Amino acid sequence: MASNAIDNVYNDLLKAIGENRVSNDPVEIGLHIVDASSYYFDLDTHEYRNYILVKPSNEREVVETVRTALKYRIPIIPQGSSTSLAMGSGVIYLDELLQYRALRSAIIVNLSKMNKIVDIRPTDRIAEVEPGVRIDDLNTKLKSYSLFFPIDPASARVASVGGAISTGAGGLRGARFGTMRDWVLAIRFVDGLGRVHSVGCYTIKCRQGLDLARLFVGSEGVLGIVTRAVLKLWPAPRHVYRFLMFFHDFLDAYRTFIDIRSRRQPLVAEYVEDRIVKMISGSLGLKLPYAHMLLIDIELNLLDEKAHIYKTVYEEAKKHGVIEIRSSLNDEEDFEKLYMIRRSMFPSILRMKRKPHLIAEDTVVPVSKIPEFVERVKAIEKEHGEDVLLGGHLGDGNLHPHVECDLNDPEDRRKAMDIAAKIAVSALKLMGSVSAEHGIGSLKLDLLIKELKFKNSIHSLDLMKGIKKVFDPYNILNPGRVIPPD
Numbered sequence: 001m002a003s004n005a006i007d008n009v010y011n012d013l014l015k016a017i018g019e020n021r022v023s024n025d026p027v028e029i030g031l032h033i034v035d036a037s038s039y040y041f042d043l044d045t046h047e048y049r050n051y052i053l054v055k056p057s058n059e060r061e062v063v064e065t066v067r068t069a070l071k072y073r074i075p076i077i078p079q080g081s082s083t084s085l086a087m088g089s090g091v092i093y094l095d096e097l098l099q100y101r102a103l104r105s106a107i108i109v110n111l112s113k114m115n116k117i118v119d120i121r122p123t124d125r126i127a128e129v130e131p132g133v134r135i136d137d138l139n140t141k142l143k144s145y146s147l148f149f150p151i152d153p154a155s156a157r158v159a160s161v162g163g164a165i166s167t168g169a170g171g172l173r174g175a176r177f178g179t180m181r182d183w184v185l186a187i188r189f190v191d192g193l194g195r196v197h198s199v200g201c202y203t204i205k206c207r208q209g210l211d212l213a214r215l216f217v218g219s220e221g222v223l224g225i226v227t228r229a230v231l232k233l234w235p236a237p238r239h240v241y242r243f244l245m246f247f248h249d250f251l252d253a254y255r256t257f258i259d260i261r262s263r264r265q266p267l268v269a270e271y272v273e274d275r276i277v278k279m280i281s282g283s284l285g286l287k288l289p290y291a292h293m294l295l296i297d298i299e300l301n302l303l304d305e306k307a308h309i310y311k312t313v314y315e316e317a318k319k320h321g322v323i324e325i326r327s328s329l330n331d332e333e334d335f336e337k338l339y340m341i342r343r344s345m346f347p348s349i350l351r352m353k354r355k356p357h358l359i360a361e362d363t364v365v366p367v368s369k370i371p372e373f374v375e376r377v378k379a380i381e382k383e384h385g386e387d388v389l390l391g392g393h394l395g396d397g398n399l400h401p402h403v404e405c406d407l408n409d410p411e412d413r414r415k416a417m418d419i420a421a422k423i424a425v426s427a428l429k430l431m432g433s434v435s436a437e438h439g440i441g442s443l444k445l446d447l448l449i450k451e452l453k454f455k456n457s458i459h460s461l462d463l464m465k466g467i468k469k470v471f472d473p474y475n476i477l478n479p480g481r482v483i484p485p486d
Helices: 003-017 026-030 045-050 059-072 135-145 161-167 212-216 250-261 274-284 303-319 335-343 345-352 367-384 410-429 445-454 460-471
Strands: 051-054 076-079 092-094 100-102 106-110 117-121 126-129 184-190 196-200 225-232 239-247 268-272 292-300 324-329 357-360 388-393 398-405
Touching: 003 051, 003 059, 026 045, 026 051, 045 051, 059 076, 059 106, 059 184, 059 225, 076 161, 076 225, 117 135, 126 135, 135 161, 161 225, 184 212, 196 212, 239 250, 239 303, 239 335, 250 268, 250 292, 250 303, 250 367, 268 274, 274 292, 274 335, 274 345, 274 388, 292 303, 292 335, 303 324, 324 335, 345 357, 345 388, 367 388, 367 398, 367 410, 398 410, 410 445, 445 460
Parallel strands: 051 106, 076 106
Antiparallel strands: 092 100, 117 126, 126 225, 184 196, 184 225, 239 292, 239 324, 268 292, 268 388, 357 398, 388 398
């Protein structure tokens, strides 16, 4: 877009919204043009001139922004806390030739100012919130009602409700509570024509024709911009017993988890391989065994169960050669410290990596197929002579392979993408999927195509493109993400 045209967009937005929430300042733009998966790509500062940042404070301002974008046919990038790991919420994207590009121009719509908790209805166990509300902040507010919102991505301290809806986020409690699609009852959103929609209900049961609310969950901003959401809540567990266990190999940890699950369904069941544990130790300055780690949370019906549960977990872990067990109740000092060891997995890999960049894959397989999946990943690692680090959500089969690479080196980039593709195909052969909770963005478009071809359902792309055109006929909403181009 020519400089005079982008100036016209900027001036129209100033008139419609006001200078406090519209910016073309290069410093401020620089903070928002990337997300967690594209932060390592540099744009020349003169290119910042092509982008406008809007921070709407209400739904009307979102509508005005979309209408302005529609008038000038300029792309809109909806953005929450920019924690996307699939190149889904910045101006940089991966094209069909696996080359990294930047949108020529765009309006970045950052929703952090729309952060009101509109209503909490404890009897109905629902909360009505704006998209910029952070998940941890919501749960802090819910404590006084003895309720909580169960979705718990590793980035929950900064992750917003709107972003979690957009990606269909899951997290550490997926073993018990699933993903966002299980906890969103209703959504208000603005489509690509500037129309406001209110879909879903305030009730658990709801037949409102086609289920547009849950269609929207996981759509990554290509169908519309969330302005409000009604979330289902759950009674907060009164007593949670947390166990951190270390084993000589993965199978020992896996079998311990399976045996414990046969006796009591965990709230959380997380696995981190030994090499990552070593990275966490170095990153946090902790003394952890160089071993495979299993983190399990178990809800106690009564505090009197503590001794019985400890005995159960200890016996199952000992049977499989546990090296060390640490445990804590939720009212004890070490409880959150044990959780932070797992939450530190991704930041620790980033901090301790040897190559410039890191790709975090998001494959998922049935729980029964996890050992075979791990075996196949290790074979791929050996074939390419590159480390593939595994850690994630054992309880729902969503282990994240992490591949270090230099994305600016075409050969290294091709190798990393080849490793990712082979891992994805391995998951598909085991009845799994290429993405569980991170979304598709642009980083996984080729893997989505592989999955649909594998399932003899490539024609399903026609449905996706048709749905996109109904919601966004001029393709201004997050173009080039989620749905592969023709």
